[in-house]
Amino acid sequence: MPRFDPSELQSGSSDLEELIGYNLKRAYVVVQNDYRDVLGEDHLAPRMFSALSLTMQYENLTQSDLARMLGIERSGLVAIVDDLEARGFLARTSVPGDRRVQALVPTENGRGFYDDMIAKVRAHEAELFSEMTRNEIETLMQLLKKIRRGEKRK
């Protein structure tokens, strides 16, 4: 059994380094930390950003729609929407024909804020991945989406 040598940590010499799941997690943490540095200034958590993004791009989403799209439970979305609504980025609006649902409608203010944020996030990714070629990034995205498509539904 070898003594610990830091230089071999990512060389794939240990069981852990050969696992896809572990590498996926560690890579995700790298990006997440950078996200927080960027979004944190504006007090926007990554999940807030994700929810805001989808409401900007799809008309009259309900909270249940959003939860399904983000892969989280409906109950978890209440606080997120509360926050986004409190900051004036979107509004819960009643929908004619089904009084159970409330569509999430972005405000002008919300659109302006979002446009700033998406620009910041894109700039941050461009810088964080500046060592990777366009081809590598393209390949990575395809492989990640392939993993996502293999998700086992409940």
Place this chain on the structure above:
Amino acid sequence: MPRFDPSELQSGSSDLEELIGYNLKRAYVVVQNDYRDVLGEDHLAPRMFSALSLTMQYENLTQSDLARMLGIERSGLVAIVDDLEARGFLARTSVPGDRRVQALVPTENGRGFYDDMIAKVRAHEAELFSEMTRNEIETLMQLLKKIRRGEKRK
């Protein structure tokens, strides 16, 4: 602005789907959920497995070593090691020459348990990624490690 169409969710047509960080997270969640299905039977959380794996493969790791390798704080490791020690998988043993540190030494029992677990995890990954070619997996691993190497140190 388009109406929500579930079929286009992963097609890259929205801002979110074009972000590396978002795809990384979603892919990670897919694997994580599968991990939990597999490791959960034996009440072994993913981070317990990671810590156990490293102590099996590196001689006389200290908790500080482990924390650095896993990218978490020292304080977070106390509970992990407590649990692994309570289950008889490893032991904190004093080290001659430095009375501050306690080396983490695997037990026979721990080795047997770990051998079972790593086999289960590998089988689970083989099945979860059965739609991907060996080449695709190799490429993915290289790209993930490249992202990890780009991590900004504190």
Place this chain on the structure above:
DNA sequence: TATTGTTATACTCTATAACTATA
């Protein structure tokens, strides 16, 4: 002064279960 292990504490993210009002 710096490091190791530790405790206390708090925060984020998320899930489960139950409720209500609608359908």
Place this chain on the structure above:
DNA sequence: TATAGTTATAGAGTATAACAATA
């Protein structure tokens, strides 16, 4: 019966700050 939104609650996972012992 089923669904939308909601609340309460609990459990991971993690970080920060402080401390005693030791280097």
